[in-house]
Amino acid sequence: MFPPRCPSCDQLLAPDEKSFCKSCEKLITKVRGNYCMICGRLMKKSGKLVCPDCEKFPHIFSEGRSLYEYEGPIRETVYRFKYKGRKSYADAFAYDAVELWDEWIKASADLVVPVPMNAKKLKKRGYDQADVLARAIACESGIPYLHLLDRVRKTVPMKTLSRAERQNNLKNAFQVRDFDVKLKRVLLVDDIYTTGSTLDACAKALLERGAAEVSGIYISIGG
Ligand SMILES: [Zn+2]
Numbered sequence: 001m002f003p004p005r006c007p008s009c010d011q012l013l014a015p016d017e018k019s020f021c022k023s024c025e026k027l028i029t030k031v032r033g034n035y036c037m038i039c040g041r042l043m044k045k046s047g048k049l050v051c052p053d054c055e056k057f058p059h060i061f062s063e064g065r066s067l068y069e070y071e072g073p074i075r076e077t078v079y080r081f082k083y084k085g086r087k088s089y090a091d092a093f094a095y096d097a098v099e100l101w102d103e104w105i106k107a108s109a110d111l112v113v114p115v116p117m118n119a120k121k122l123k124k125r126g127y128d129q130a131d132v133l134a135r136a137i138a139c140e141s142g143i144p145y146l147h148l149l150d151r152v153r154k155t156v157p158m159k160t161l162s163r164a165e166r167q168n169n170l171k172n173a174f175q176v177r178d179f180d181v182k183l184k185r186v187l188l189v190d191d192i193y194t195t196g197s198t199l200d201a202c203a204k205a206l207l208e209r210g211a212a213e214v215s216g217i218y219i220s221i222g223g
């Protein structure tokens with residue numbers, strides 16, 4: 001066991017610091033207050049329930065929640081979590097996930113399920129950050145974790161694709177494992193939300209198998 005460190009500056013945390021240290025916490029914006037009821041992004045204008053993006057492009061998943069604004073130290077932190085082996089950051093993210101969204105998580109989830117990475121990528125990277133995060137959120141919230149989905153079709157990297165290309169790229173990419181999901185409410189866990197195409201593709205596969213509802217939670221909304 002390693003003592004917990006701040007996912008932003010890597011300093012050891014004081015006993016009363018649970019996710020980020022006090023000085024880094026000042027530099028990050030946690031999602032609270034006026035956020036989109038569908039994708040969970042913070043909105044500048046008050047009085048609206050849904051952001052322009054979700055108004056224009058309806059989703060298959062029901063609701064998603066984000067933890068932080070994608071700015072300042074969060075970008076760098078997420079990068080290290082994904083690419084530099086800092087799996088331990090998952091504990092800080094999970095702590096904040098429950099601090100921010102405990103009631104919502106309990107109301108929307110019977111199962112905590114990671115958005116899966118393809119096998120080749122997993123082999124290369126050595127760990128799947130969404131899986132690590134899903135386990136941490138399950139542990140922190142007390143809701144069971146289940147690796148329910150597999151990425152069965154090879155997909156090309158999404159970074160440069162348009163929304164329509166993303167949807168096409170993900171067609172039938174996910175398969176539900178042999179588990180009865182009927183009437184279950186599934187909370188999908190991913191690192192970053194971009195257009196929501198990945199969550200939609202996972203939600204479609206789960207809903208076709210009889211899941212009652214599919215929601216999502218992610219560290220941040222980027223792109
Ligand atoms: Zn710090």
Ligand SMILES: [Zn+2]
Pocket residue numbers: 036037038039040041050051052053054055
């Ligand atoms: Zn939205």
